[in-house]
Amino acid sequence: MHNPRFSRLDDQTPRGVRSNWLRPASFAILGLVLVWLIVSRSFVAYLAATAPEAALLLRPGDPTALVVLADQEFNASDKDKREKPEKSSAAARSLSRLQELVETALAADPLNARAYRLLGQLAEAEGDASRTAKLMQTAARLSLNETIAVEWMMRKSFANEDYPATAFYADALLRTRPQLMDYASPILGRMAENKDAKREIEKLLAANPPWRSRFLAALGNAIADARTPLQLFLALKDTSTPPAPADLHAYVAFLIQHKLYEFAYYVWLEFLPPEQLESAGFLFNGGFESTPSGSPFDWKLPQGKGxxxxxxxxxxxxxxxxxxxxxxxxxxxxxxxxxxxxxxxxxxxxxxxxxxxxxxxxxxxxxxxxxxxxxxxxxxxxxxxxxxxxxxxxxxxxxxxxxxxxxxxxxxxxxxxxxxxxxxxxxxxxxxxxxxxxxxxx
Missing domain, CATH: 2.60.120.260 (Galactose-binding domain-like)
Incomplete structure (x- = not known):
């Protein structure tokens, strides 16, 4: 039964009072929801990279977690098995399941470079060369931090004699993963000894990339002709970024190590400043007027005990x-x-x-x-x-x-x-x- 007294009290409650009470409460609830969404999504994002199974329990279908899970399963297996997978129905089902996971992730995140790279690996495992190339190229285009895709594109470009592309991907690989010099230097070394490709290496080195000195130090193990580094040094000699003395000394030391003494001496003389070249004799810098350069053909002054x-x-x-x-x-x-x-x-x-x-x-x-x-x-x-x-x-x-x-x-x-x-x-x-x-x- 309606009580008119309560109706009168409600009618007498100021409208502003009700509004002032409801608005903070609404904002508080909205804030809690936002905090929960941020925390939960950040936590899921963290788990996706470290514990993808747990991330999928909290948010089924999370694209990052799906890709990480598939990546871990595929690339944690033995390398030889990835390159030459067993021709069995079980292996085929495994690859098919991984492909479904990655494609599900791509549907939610169509610009996921890691997903394209992984699909490329799966296509390569199935022997689909054309699809592999398209997927790896897409992955590298989306992100040069996709190391496997970039390294694959470097090798493929070299095999196709596309030397500008080879140089581009080698540069990207070594800028993002300088520790992978052993993967890039054999290809760059072969390019340096190829008359059709060496110009690309010269242009690349003239830009003085951050990995140049490390490459020049490793070049001796990636060439068949000991004169190849000299050709690169001569090409850089008159550029705005000529070879560093340490690079030249390392090359001279490499030649001496391989008992190419006369050639090492010739290389050293080739890069001496004109004023020092004029005074170079059987013994160099005998007056100690110039600071020793570090070259084997200059003074070595090691310190010692006492x-x-x-x-x-x-x-x-x-x-x-x-x-x-x-x-x-x-x-x-x-x-x-x-x-x-x-x-x-x-x-x-x-x-x-x-x-x-x-x-x-x-x-x-x-x-x-x-x-x-x-x-x-x-x-x-x-x-x-x-x-x-x-x-x-x-x-x-x-x-x-x-x-x-x-x-x-x-x-x-x-x-x-x-x-x-x-x-x-x-x-x-x-x-x-x-x-x-x-x-x-x-």
Whole structure:
């Protein structure tokens, strides 16, 4: 039965009061719904990448979870089985089921690059070459982060002799996955040795991509002709991004490692600055006026225990610099100062100047040895006190066989651990090697 008193009270309630109460409540409910949607979807998105089965329990049909699940199942299997799947009804059903999962995901997310890549892999497993190519190309076009698709397109483009496309996909692969150099360098190396393709490599390297140095370092293992890197270096020489010194030194070291000594020396000379090329002799930078470049044909100055190796200004000679070794009051252990030389067979004289004070059982000594072989000449031992500059010299003979390259070395002439206790300091400067006239035949 209607109570008129309550009707009067309702009629007397201000309309604004009801509105002020309902509006915050509505916003609060809407906010809770939005928070739930955001949290639930974010959580499902997280699970889709890490635990796709759990994501599908919360949101059946989630496209990311479907693709991740199919990807894990297909690519977690043995690689050989993926490339040559078993011809059985069970294998066919498995591939068909995975394809249904991925196609369901694509229906909800038609721009999913990973889905296209996975369909491409499934098509390849079924032997459908045409469909594989279309799907892999679509995946790579949608995302260059689809590494499998990009690597597949690189190989396919090279097989089709489409060298601009090969270079494009190789660049994309190495920019996104620089750790996959072993996959790209064999193909790029073959392009560098192909007269129809090398121009594409030269253009690619001239752009100085971030992976260039790593590629040049790996190139030696991807070529059949040791001259190939030199051709690339020469093509880059006059560009705005010429080869870095470290790249050249690595190539020279590679050639020396393979005993291509004369060619390594030629490569090094080819890239010397003109002013250094004019003064290059049998021994390089003997006055220590230029900072060692790191090349095997320049000075190597490794540090060691108990010694500081430096190139310093001569106190009495203004801007002139010289080699300085300073020893502490402890056992000395270091590899020695070295330089690789390429002296033709014949007689030579090594000479220079020194001063300093060396105290110990044994002193310092210069020597020339065949690279990896026996000594062919050695200086006096520098031991004692020499307060003023003095000259020194010794003769050497490079044999006609077994000595195509040599090593000039300054080291402590210690024969045992007890003879490594040395103190003091010593300077060397104006070092050179000159050819000696052949003795007349009798």
């Amino acid at each position: 010694v500081i190796v430096d190139i310093a200004r001569r106190p009495e000679a203004g801007d002139n610099r010289a080699l300085l070794l300073e020893f502490g009051q402890e056992r000395v252990d270091f590899q020695g100062v070295t330089q690789t030389t390429v002296l033709p067979p014949g007689a030579y004289r090594f000479k220079g100047y020194f001063k300093g004070e060396i105290i110990g059982p044994r002193g310092m000594q210069w020597s020339i040895s065949c690279l990896g072989g026996a000594s062919i000449g050695a200086s006096q031992m520098f031991l004692g006190t020499y307060p003023v500059w003095r000259n020194f010299a010794f003769d050497l003979v490079v044999p006609s066989a077994g000595c195509r390259a040599q090593s000039a070395k300054l080291a402590l002439a210690a024969r045992s651990a007890s003879e490594q206790m040395v103190s003091g300091s010593i300077w060397f400067d104006e070092l050179s090697i000159s050819a000696q006239p052949a003795e007349p035949r009798k």
